[in-house]
Amino acid sequence: MRTTETSSWMKQLTSSSRQGRHGHALHLFFTRLCLQPSIHGLVDPYPAAVPTALRACAHLANAASGRLIHALVLTRPALASDEVVATALLDMYAKCGIISSARKVFEEMHVRDLVVWNALLAGYARHGLPEHALVLAVKMRGLGLNPDRVTWNAAVSGFAMAGNDRMASDLVCAMQDDGFQPDVVTWTSLVSGSVLNFRYGRARMLFRQMVAGRAHVMPSSATVSSILPAFAGVSDIKHGKEVHGYAVVAGVEQEVTVSSALVDMYAKSGLVHEALRLFDKMSERSTVTWNSMIFGLANSGHCPEAVSLFDRMLREGVKPDHLTFTALLTACSYGGMVEIGKTLYRAMREECGIEPRLEHYACMVHLLGRAGKLDEAHDFIKAMPVEPDCFVWGALLGACRSHGNVELAELAASHVRTIEPSNAASYLLLSGALASAGKQNEVFKIKRSVKRRRVKRLDGCSWLETS
Structure with missing residues (x-):
């Protein structure tokens, strides 16, 4: 490519990256490689473009494209020895969760500055390995490289996400002792x-x-x-509204992550009309936002509206994912829309190319079971290509209790107990089915079995506030 063409192309690539259009940035990068004549059978990408393309892969969690770029880098000695490219490679693997490859890139680097150490440390923390992140931070200091605020925040984040509150708090104290006050990232x-x-x-x-x-x-x-x-609960919604007010005052309400979280909060609290109002105001909606709204409509009994929203989703060109169909099948189950549910289940596989997961199978069993189609639900389970879990059998067991099919309830309960012997729900549902059928002696046997096995029953809960 001529110099002027290269300069124009680099501006487009950089602009796309800065605007967060990472998919477009990758498209520009790979299109240029396809159009560029090869030199000795090898393409020679513009060096400054490689880190930008790798950053796009990191943002998109597109490890496949990242590996292709890595393979290309290895064919060009100038790129393979470039520290900026190596850092971008490490960061890409770390953000994609391929920590072993990130570690390999790290170990092959001749020069490692603080940015490099932080990239690997953040990768450990982000993907459930906070202890490894802490060991790395200690090793840094042992080599005379003092951690900065990014280092501390990554370590705190790792332990916080792992649910180790005590360690996260101790690290915040250590961070302060090291001269860094907790900032918005820490909190x-x-x-x-x-x-x-x-x-x-x-x-x-x-x-x-x-x-x-x-x-x-x-x-x-x-x-x-x-x-x-x-x-996102009935008892806490007034405090959620206060945070919503803060979001409005701070000017962040319209940011897609905030507005999506607001839609999800109102929908889960049963305030569907408020959720819809915010949903319609959004200038940009992610698949997560659509899923939250469909779930909200389904769980609030607005089942036909949930399916209609899915049709609108498709018209607007948004690609559904597996959670979308979980929400839709839930809506069909609650709304008694058996045929629509079957149609959507087929469309998930045949039109959208999404292979069913266990939650989809459980939804279908629930859909058929609620409609009283117990034999069809049982046949559906027997035809599953994967082993049913306790939720699938539990859906059938619950339906058998509702419709008084004791024989099938006993079969489903036996499967649940085999999978989860300590699950009290199977005993409770089966005893309910037997009680409805007037088999009190059998009910007493189950109660004695529960006491003998010391199966733990779940405690009840209330939405009433205590303060």
């Missing part, structure tokens, strides 16, 4: 880690400390979108 890591591990009370406490305590750190859009799932 967001702590909050999101608590939410990820379903410790919603702790997440709310941390958020309050962040905005109203001595920290006085202003939450970012990432913080807001992280904390909102902690308010």
Whole structure:
């Protein structure tokens, strides 16, 4: 390519990367390689373009394209020895979760600055290996390379996501002793880690400390979108609305991550009309947003509307994923729309190319079972290409209880007990089916079996607030 053409192409590539159009950036990169004449049978990419393309792979978690670029790099000695390219390769593998390859690139590098160490450390932390991240941080200091704020935040994030609150808190203290005050990234890591591990009370406490305590750190859009799932319940919605108000004042309500989290919060709280209002206001919607809205409609009893929203999703060119069909099959089950559910199940495989997962099989059994088609549901299970789990058999067991089919209920219960011997639900559902059929002696036998086996029953819960 001529110099002027190369310069124009690089500007397009860089612009796409800065605008977050990473898919387009990769398209530009690979298209140029296809059009460029080879030199001695090898293409010779513009050196500055390679790190940009690798960053696009990292953002998209596109490891396949990243490996192709890595293979290309290895054919060009100038690129293979370039430190910027090596750093981009390491970061790409780390963000794609291929830690072994990231580590191999790291070990082959002759010069490792703080950015390189942090990239590998963040990869360990992000993918459930916080202890490895901490060991790396200690090794850094042993080699005379002092951790910076990025290093500390990565380590804190790793332990927070792993649910090790004590270690995360200890690292925050160590971070302060090292001269770095926790910033918005630190607090967001702590909050999101608590939410990820379903410790919603702790997440709310941390958020309050962040905005109203001595920290006085202003939450970012990432913080807001992280904390909102902690308010996705009837008893907490008023506090969720307060966070929503903050998002409006801070000017982050329209950011896709925040607006998606708001839609999800309102939908899960049963405020479907509020969720729809926000959904329709959004200028950009991710597949996650569509899924949240479809789930919200389904769980609130607006089942035909959930299917209609899916049709709108397709018209707008949004590609559904496996969660979309879980939401749709749930809507069909709750709405008694058996034939529509069957049609959507076939479309998932034949038109969208999505192979069913166990949750889809469970939804289909639930759909057929609720409609009283118990034999068809049982035949469906027997035809499954994978081993049914306790949710699949549990769906059939629940339907048998509702429709009084004791024989099939006993069969389903035996399978659930084989898979999860300590699962109390199978005993409770079977005893309910037997009680409905008037077989009290059998009910007493099951109760004695539960006591003998010391099966733990789940405690009840209430939506009433205690304060």
